[in-house]
Amino acid sequence: GAVVSQHPSRVICKSGTSVKIECRSLDFQATTMFWYRQFPKQSLMLMATSNEGSKATYEQGVEKDKFLINHASLTLSTLTVTSAHPEDSSFYICSASGSSGSRETQYFGPGTRLLVL
Amino acid sequence: AQTVTQSQPEMSVQEAETVTLSCTYDTSESDYYLFWYKQPPSRQMILVIRQEAYKQQNATENRFSVNFQKAAKSFSLKISDSQLGDAAMYFCAYRSLDMNRDDKIIFGKGTRLHILP
Numbered sequence: 392g393a394v395v396s397q398h399p400s401r402v403i404c405k406s407g408t409s410v411k412i413e414c415r416s417l418d419f420q421a422t423t424m425f426w427y428r429q430f431p432k433q434s435l436m437l438m439a440t441s442n443e444g445s446k447a448t449y450e451q452g453v454e455k456d457k458f459l460i461n462h463a464s465l466t467l468s469t470l471t472v473t474s475a476h477p478e479d480s481s482f483y484i485c486s487a488s489g490s491s492g493s494r495e496t497q498y499f500g501p502g503t504r505l506l507v508l
Numbered sequence: 509a510q511t512v513t514q515s516q517p518e519m520s521v522q523e524a525e526t527v528t529l530s531c532t533y534d535t536s537e538s539d540y541y542l543f544w545y546k547q548p549p550s551r552q553m554i555l556v557i558r559q560e561a562y563k564q565q566n567a568t569e570n571r572f573s574v575n576f577q578k579a580a581k582s583f584s585l586k587i588s589d590s591q592l593g594d595a596a597m598y599f600c601a602y603r604s605l606d607m608n609r610d611d612k613i614i615f616g617k618g619t620r621l622h623i624l625p
Contacts, residue, residue: 435599484551501550502551502552
């Protein structure tokens with residue numbers, strides 16, 4: 392099946408710093424990528440949807456200036472948490488759906504655990 | 509708006525036995541996809557099975573099968589011959605076929621499945 396990678400897998404940073412998380416589709420072209428946030432023992436909460444070459448669409452309540460999303464190519468999307476604070480600590484997951492074959496299915500990255508001190 | 513409901517927060521099953529996880533959804537659309545995703549302790553989301561709403565035949569993937577009842581808006585997952593590796597959080601999910609909905613997936617809150625040795 393389609394493979395999606397995320398980097399880093401975990402990151403610890405100081406409050407006030409910015410953190411960039413990369414999401415890559417390794418064997419297919421991802422026309423659409425999604426960013427989720429997951430709190431412990433809860434479901435995935437969609438933060439934003441990004442289509443290659445256009446601005447991301449953010450879900451209600453998600454600060455677009457706080458969570459910057461770039462989808463510059465068909466294989467790479469980045470999420471930058473700007474001026475991170477302890478309340479931003481969470482598990483962030485990306486997913487991708489592609490133009491080749493499985494457009495109807497989202498394939499998920501392994502997630503990034505962010506801890507802000 | 510579409511909703512997905514998983515009424516069983518946790519379930520347990522004896523190894524080698526069969527278990528059924530429940531899922532209901534609400535939609536006014538006639539064409540859509542339904543999914544079951546598995547999230548093991550590693551937190552990697554894994555696609556278990558997918559069902560197209562226009563198909564009457566229930567999807568099957570090895571030990572995993574679904575009971576899709578479109579009129580009742582029910583989509584249960586049956587796991588046969590349960591194995592220790594099946595222990596995970598299972599999410600039921602819905603995806604519209606409406607091109608304006610940006611491929612978004614709506615997740616249920618999940619059911620945590622325990623396998624008893």
